Amino acid sequence: MAEIILKKGKDKAAWQLHPWVFSGAIANIVGKPANGDVVHVYNDDREFIAYGYYNGESRVAIRLLEWDPAKEVGEIWWRERIRKAVNARNTIFDEATNTARLIFSEADFLPGLIADRFGDYISLQILTTGIERVKSIIVDELQLIFQPKGIYQRDDGAARAHDGLAGQGGVLFGEHPPAFVDVIENGIHYKVNIAEGQKSGFYCDQRTNRLVVAQHTIGKKVLDCFCYTGGFSLNALKMEASEVCSVDSSALAIETLKQNIALNNLDRSKHRAIQSDVNKQLKAFREQGDKFDVVILDPPKYAPSRSSLEKASRAYKELNRLGLLLLSSGGLLATFSCSGAMDINTFKQVLAWAALDAGKEIQFIYQFNQPEDHPIRASFPEGEYLKGLLCRVL
Structure with a gap:
């Protein structure tokens, strides 16, 4: 097994169980590990830190696996x-x-x-x-x-x-x-396209958040944006929302959502599906004078890296400004970010700016997180990517 020696002062994160070692932290490589090989990782004093697998083509050159030297990785x-x-x-x-x-x-x-x-x-x-x-x-x-x-x-x-x-x-x-x-989540059936659907086929990271939002939709007029195949929409209809409007740019997602409504024997007369760019549709609702009691915004990842955070913040602010304009006093905005680069405090600040630009005053009344099957390892805070806020318009 090849050995990798880290530079002096570059081993702190590894000792603290962080799984990433960047290429710039490596002082020396003893042996010729192939990409994917498991290696020994040592500090500058030749003390064993961990086992990990190596890749010379990646910026993250080693991904650490095991810190107990007695538990060899096999x-x-x-x-x-x-x-x-x-x-x-x-x-x-x-x-x-x-x-x-x-x-x-x-x-x-x-x-x-x-x-x-x-x-x-x-x-x-x-x-x-x-x-x-x-x-x-x-x-x-x-x-x-x-x-x-x-x-x-x-x-x-x-x-x-x-x-x-x-x-x-x-x-x-x-x-x-x-x-x-056909899969079941919280008693609701979904048609999932494993081979061609987005990500792994279905967004199971919103399982608990869908239930929380649904509890606030009873008898309400709901707008579900970036609805995909209808996670929030189906839960709202099941919870007897008075009306649900679902918006997504994907024709396949909209068609699958309609099939999911039929699959669950939900009231189709209470549902309207619109295939459209969400920002354009929000502006159209505003021009038409439409209002909603609950607006749900669950967009794709706007900030894939820290370098894109400033641009993403502007996009999140504009999206949420448009959503807030469709809510009257007492209305609720359930808004999410799946960008790991955006922490919850930054997201709150973005929402404060959006509310200011929309001429609204809001309260944060609930904070959404990842469910238990998407845990956040204490030594790897980068694993926290999904966050959201339920906001009440005053």
Whole structure:
């Protein structure tokens, strides 16, 4: 096993269990590790810090895995880590929910691996060379645990490119998933397109937040923006909202949402679906004099990195300004950001600016977070990406 020596003063984060070692922190490499090889990591005094896997093509040159020198990283180690992550989610699954995230990358000490369960199928995202090297072990262990009908790898070409990997996707075990898999979340059925849907096929990170928002929609007129296949819309209809309008730019998402409404026997007369750019549609509602009691804004990631945060902040401010203009006194804005680069305090400031520009005064009455299957590891705060606020207009 090759050895990597860190520069003096560049080992503090590694000792504190942070999983990333950047290329600039490396002083010397003893041996010739190939990309994906597990290596020993030492400090300048040759004290063992951790095992990790190496990639000379990535800015994150080493992703640390294990800090106990007695627990060498091999097949047994990988299998035990997978089982530990999966067992931590056992309490989520019941008759009302058969979908959740099984493995959340660094948060589960398995950097570069994301696994989601969708009923009888498992969707994998393999984002690093180190995980690619042990893919057969991962697939075999998940097959042993769940006996799924199929395990499917999503093609994450852009993410894999950061680690020098070509895009790749397809069946890894069992059957190819059908065009739509029927899953249940909080008693609501969804048609999920595992192979071609966004991300892993479904946004299970909003599971608990959908319930909280729905509790505030009883008898209310609701606008659900960036609705995708209808997570917030379906929960609002189930909670007897008086009217729900869903907006998304994707024709496939809108069509799937309509199928999900029928699948759950919800009242279609209370629902209106609009395929449109959200910002344009919000302006159109404003020009038409439309008002809503609850506005939900769940946009895609505007800030993929810290360098894009300033531009993203302007986009979030404008989006929320437009949403607030459609609310009267007592109205509620449920607004989210899935940008890891934007922390909750910055998001609050952006909303304060949006309210000021909209001529509104708001209160923050609830803070949304990631659910338990998307844990935030104490030594890896970068894993906290989803945040949201429920705002009341005064």
